[in-house]
Amino acid sequence: MKQVIKTFALAGVAALALTAAARAEIKIGATVSETGPAAFLGDPEAKTLKMLVEQINAAGGVKGEKIKLTVYDDGGDATKARTFATRLIEEDGVVAIIGGSVTGAAMAVIPVAEEAKVPFIALAGAIEIIDPVRPYTFKTPHTDRMACEKIFEDMKKRGFTKIGMISGTDGFGASMRKQCLDVASKAGVAVVADESYGPKDTDMTPQLTNIRSKSDVQAVLNPGFGQGPSIVTRNYHQLGVKIPFYQSHGVASDGFIKLAGAEAAEGVRLPSGALLIADILPADDVQKKVVSDYKAQYEKAFKEPVSTFGGYAYDAVLILVDAMKRAKSLKGPDIRDAIEGTQKLVGTTGVFSFSPKDHLGLDLTAFRMLEIQKGGWTIAK
Amino acid sequence: MSEFMQFVLSGATLGAVYALIALGFTLIYNASDVVNFAQGEFVMLGGMFTVFAHAAGLPLPLAALLAILATAFIGVAFNKLAIETARSAPVVSLIIITIGASIFIQGAAQIVFDKQLHRFPSISGDAPINILGATILPQSLWVVAGAVVVFLGLFLFFTRTLTGRAVMATSNNRLAAQLVGINTNLMMTLSFGLSAAIGALAGVLITPITLTSYQVGVPLALKGFAAAMLGGMGNPKGALVGGVLLGLLESLTAGYLSSQYKDAVAFIVILVLLSVKPQGLFGQKTVNRV
Numbered sequence: 001m002k003q004v005i006k007t008f009a010l011a012g013v014a015a016l017a018l019t020a021a022a023r024a025e026i027k028i029g030a031t032v033s034e035t036g037p038a039a040f041l042g043d044p045e046a047k048t049l050k051m052l053v054e055q056i057n058a059a060g061g062v063k064g065e066k067i068k069l070t071v072y073d074d075g076g077d078a079t080k081a082r083t084f085a086t087r088l089i090e091e092d093g094v095v096a097i098i099g100g101s102v103t104g105a106a107m108a109v110i111p112v113a114e115e116a117k118v119p120f121i122a123l124a125g126a127i128e129i130i131d132p133v134r135p136y137t138f139k140t141p142h143t144d145r146m147a148c149e150k151i152f153e154d155m156k157k158r159g160f161t162k163i164g165m166i167s168g169t170d171g172f173g174a175s176m177r178k179q180c181l182d183v184a185s186k187a188g189v190a191v192v193a194d195e196s197y198g199p200k201d202t203d204m205t206p207q208l209t210n211i212r213s214k215s216d217v218q219a220v221l222n223p224g225f226g227q228g229p230s231i232v233t234r235n236y237h238q239l240g241v242k243i244p245f246y247q248s249h250g251v252a253s254d255g256f257i258k259l260a261g262a263e264a265a266e267g268v269r270l271p272s273g274a275l276l277i278a279d280i281l282p283a284d285d286v287q288k289k290v291v292s293d294y295k296a297q298y299e300k301a302f303k304e305p306v307s308t309f310g311g312y313a314y315d316a317v318l319i320l321v322d323a324m325k326r327a328k329s330l331k332g333p334d335i336r337d338a339i340e341g342t343q344k345l346v347g348t349t350g351v352f353s354f355s356p357k358d359h360l361g362l363d364l365t366a367f368r369m370l371e372i373q374k375g376g377w378t379i380a381k
Numbered sequence: 382m383s384e385f386m387q388f389v390l391s392g393a394t395l396g397a398v399y400a401l402i403a404l405g406f407t408l409i410y411n412a413s414d415v416v417n418f419a420q421g422e423f424v425m426l427g428g429m430f431t432v433f434a435h436a437a438g439l440p441l442p443l444a445a446l447l448a449i450l451a452t453a454f455i456g457v458a459f460n461k462l463a464i465e466t467a468r469s470a471p472v473v474s475l476i477i478i479t480i481g482a483s484i485f486i487q488g489a490a491q492i493v494f495d496k497q498l499h500r501f502p503s504i505s506g507d508a509p510i511n512i513l514g515a516t517i518l519p520q521s522l523w524v525v526a527g528a529v530v531v532f533l534g535l536f537l538f539f540t541r542t543l544t545g546r547a548v549m550a551t552s553n554n555r556l557a558a559q560l561v562g563i564n565t566n567l568m569m570t571l572s573f574g575l576s577a578a579i580g581a582l583a584g585v586l587i588t589p590i591t592l593t594s595y596q597v598g599v600p601l602a603l604k605g606f607a608a609a610m611l612g613g614m615g616n617p618k619g620a621l622v623g624g625v626l627l628g629l630l631e632s633l634t635a636g637y638l639s640s641q642y643k644d645a646v647a648f649i650v651i652l653v654l655l656s657v658k659p660q661g662l663f664g665q666k667t668v669n670r671v
Contacts, residue, residue, distance in 0.1 A: 040496070169641070195640050200600035202398060202591035205391040205516075206636035209384050227498050227592045238509045238516050239387070259500050259592060261507065 025068040026061070026330060028053070028320065029088030031099040031109065032123065032313070036075035041101040044298075044310030045123055046071050049098065051301055052317045062324050070094065074105055081105035085112040085120075095330055098316040100124045101309070110137050117332040119323075119339055121316040123309070126175070130359040136336050138359045140315040140349055142273070142366050144172075144223075147249045148180035150271040150367040151221060152187035154380065160218035160244070164193035164211035166204065166232060168224030172250050173199070176223035193217055199228055205235045212241050219243055225250040230259035237264035244269070249367070252276055252308070262375030269380055271367040275311045275348045277377050291348050308349075315347035383514030388636040389629065390512065394521040396628025398591065401528045401583040402605030403612065403620035405576050407535060410615045412548045412572035414472050418479045419459065421602025422486040423577045426452045427584025428593030429490060432499040441501060449581040455486075456577025460570050483598065490595040503589040520589045527586045528621060531579055535617040548572055611651050613664025622662060627651075 030049055033042030053069040061067060070092050072084040081100060088094045089112065096119045100106025103126040110129070113120035114136050122129045122139040129139050155163060167177035177196075184191050193214050195207035211217055220243055222232050229251045236245055245268050247256070252272035257265050274281060278291040294314055298306040322345055323338035324330060342361065345352045350366025371380040402424055409417045430448030435441055463478050470478075504523050509516035538545040550558040551568040558565055584593065591597065604627065612623025627647055634643040655661070 197635075197640060198644065200597075202587075203391050203395050203632070205394075206388050206632045207640045209387045209391075210636060213384055227594070230498070230500075230592060231590075234507075237507075238518055240509065240516065255497065259498055263507065 025066045026324065027068050027070065027092060027094045029085075029092055029094035029097045029099075030069065030071045030313075031074045031081050031084040031088070031097070031105070032071065033076035033101040033105065034071075034073040036077070038076035038102045040307075041123075041309045042073070042076070044307045045099075045101055045313040046073075047302055048298065048310040048313040049317060051297065052314060055297075056317075056321060062321055063330075067321075074099075074101075076102045076105060078104040078108040082108040082112060085109040089113070089116045089118055094118065095324075095332060096121070096320055096335055098123065098313065098320065100129075103129065106139070110134060113137065117336070119320075119332060119336045121319060121339075123312040123316060127179070133357060133359050136332070138319070138339055138354065138361075140312045140319070140347070140352075142249075142349060142362050143179070143360065144176040144248075145179040145183060146362070146364060146367065147271050148176065148183050149187060150364050150369065151180075151246050151248075151269075152184065152189045153364065154269065154271075154369045155219050155246070156188060158219075158244070161188060162190050162192050162216045162218050164195070164214065164217040164220045164243075165191050166195040166197065166207050166211060166220065166222050168199050168226075168228040169196050170199035170225055170228070172225035173223050173228070176248055176250070180221065180223060197224075197228060197232070199224075199226060201228065202231065203235065204228075204232050205239060208232070208235055208239055208241065212239060212243075217243060219246060221246040221248075223248045223250070227259070230256060233260040233268060234264045237261075246270060249273070249308075252370070254305075257372055257375055262372075265372045266374070268372045270370055272370050272377075273308050273311065273349050273366065274368060275306060275308055277368060277370065277379065280377065280379065286346055286351060287348070290346050294348050311348035315349050315352070318347050319345060319352060384636065386513045386515035388632045390515050390517040390521075391636075392629035392632035393525065393625065394517060394590065394628070395631055396625035397521065397524040397528050398583075398587050398601075398624075399604050399608040399627050400621045400624025401524060401531065401586065402580070402601055403609040403624045404528065404531045404535060404617060405580040405583060406605060406609045407615050407617050407620055408548070408572045408576040408579070410552075410609075411539070412551050412568055413464075413475065414552055415464075415475045415479065416606065416614070417573075417576065418476065418602060418606075419483040419486060419598075420576065420580055420605065421598030421600070422483050422490075423452050423456060423580025423598075424584040424587070424601050424605075425490065425593060425595065425598035426455060426486070426577075427581025428588035428597070429494050429499070429584075429595065430581070431585050431588065432501055432593065433494060435501050444501075445585045448585060449578050452581035452584075453574045453578040456573040456575075456580075457570055459577075460573035464573070465566065465569065483602075487595055487598060494595060496595060498592050498594045500589060500592050518590065520586075524586045524590070527582060528624070531582065532617050532621045539617070544568075544571070607648065607651055610661055611654065613661030616661075616663045616665070619661055619663035 032045045034046045053067050057066045074080040098121045100122045103124040106122040106124040120137050125141045127143040167173045193211045197204045247270040249271050274287040275291045278295045281288045295306045327334040327338035340354050342354045350362040352361040354361040369380040370377050405420045427448050431444045434444035503520040505519045547563045548568050551565045608624040608627045609620050612619025630647045631643045634646040
């Protein structure tokens with residue numbers, strides 16, 4: 001009997017010690033695809049999360065408490081993401097989850113987080129994550145639909161109402177094509193030619209020839225990702241098509257100009273976040289400081305160019321920390337309420353203002369319309 | 382009319398790319414009856430080696446030459462390390478070994494090079510050439526020229542040289558070939574080295590058009606394989622004609638039917654043709670005497 005009491009007492013002390021330790025830090029969890037086919041998304045995301053949490057802790061933490069970050073690598077696999085979300089909540093006892101580099105992984109985390117009433121900030125693009133709105137799920141990247149709206153807005157401004165589309169059949173291209181067709185009529189734009197190409201195709205001149213032969217096409221849009229858009233741009237130049245040409249945010253990187261060649265890419269317009277053009281943003285731009293700081297810190301720490309994807313993770317931490325400072329307590333439901341109350345928070349992707357009806361919180365100003373001129377980026381007027 | 386012309390020129394561009402890759406299959410097939418599924422990786426290596434040698438400061442022609450030699454060396458090593466050690470295995474096992482090699486080379490390229498897309502400048506610039514209202518890039522003509530030169534070289538090699546006939550003999554009957562004094566191991570090494578070199582040459586010529594990265598090999602090899610099957614596996618003339626036909630089929634389908642069905646139509650035509658003429662357009666019927 002004595003032995004039993006002793007054990008209980010010991011267990012009690014141990015439990016007390018554990019809670020005391022737990023109270024001294026705020027636990028945040030993340031599941032991103034650091035490896036695997038989506039490593040180009042998850043790798044900068046994980047790096048950014050770790051860098052930012054270190055900075056916050058060095059500056060004294062949140063409400064005087066340090067943040068303890070646990071990052072798992074789901075390799076872009078939905079099943080693993082779900083398992084890790086469960087482990088984060090049940091074993092690691094986190095108060096919030098950031099992650100889901102790809103849409104599949106993000107969608108797998110949602111039911112787990114919703115059931116446990118733990119706020120979840122997703123880093124994947126699809127609109128399905130926040131539409132319909134679920135109480136505990138938020139996301140930071142802008143959607144394909146917004147990119148379409150931004151492009152159509154620019155086309156309308158230049159007086160183009162009849163356009164041709166040539167889309168990749170890869171996941172990104174197919175999804176964006178669908179979103180663009182959905183919003184086209186509302187934006188007052190008619191898609192009069194709709195061509196496609198495979199993600200590994202090496203010549204798209206027949207499709208472009210067909211678009212060119214439709215005399216009423218005033219502008220051409222190419223939703224796609226990877227090598228396709230570069231080849232389409234080169235083919236466009238080869239055929240000597242004079243109609244204005246638009247690319248998507250999927251290729252908003254210096255690599256695109258290099259692959260397509262400055263000559264072929266001349267005059268191409270595309271929407272992009274502020275991060276890529278941190279250097280040429282006007283000094284009075286609201287996002288200038290955030291994106292310049294993040295770019296400088298990331299490039300100094302990791303010796304590689306900053307990417308939009310890392311920016312999504314940066315914004316997720318920013319939103320979470322800002323909400324925790326305002327929250328009544330550090331419990332899931334209170335943090336959730338505080339996140340939903342976020343107003344005009346300037347991030348790298350855009351300015352976030354959440355509401356019970358909007359868990360993305362961005363508007364079209366998050367996108368800048370860029371034009372490629374002489375092999376470099378300029379802000380389109 | 383100018384549209385039709387454009388579809389034909391696009392088809393010719395694609396066709397020359399496919400033909401050049403299909404030609405790479407013929408040598409190894411003729412020496413050993415093995416369809417080398419790592420052929421696409423040789424194409425990838427040719428492009429990637431050139432990109433990185435050029436980036437390291439070598440002039441482009443020298444970088445290309447170096448890429449072809451390095452890839453040929455890898456082809457020889459592949460034969461020595463993987464194929465020769467499994468020489469007594471049936472052809473199917475050897476084909477599976479080539480698939481394994483393809484996965485291995487891709488993985489290694491990912492680590493040795495990187496995961497980005499690359500391109501280097503075209504040989505004679507990017508100004509399109511106008512033909513009857515349609516355009517073609519000068520680089521496409523280089524690919525066509527490359528395919529024709531490789532075709533002629535292979536044709537002469539197999540019909541006019543003793544070594545070429547020795548390669549054929551090795552595939553027909555290895556034991557008999559050995560008995561008449563042919564060094565069959567040397568013939569295998571030679572065919573892998575040359576096939577790799579042809580693949581690398583294809584990679585060097587097509588990269589300015591198709592771009593390159595560690596994972597371009599498999600899709601290119603599949604198209605090249607389809608072209609080789611269409612024309613008749615092992616026959617250089619078949620590879621050339623098969624490649625051009627496949628390219629034309631794809632671009633005409635994309636132009637006149639729908640771009641979504643272009644791969645499907647091309648493969649349906651191949652399936653129908655193979656069911657009528659299983660050895661391909663120019664393939665030889667194998668006759669077994671009992």
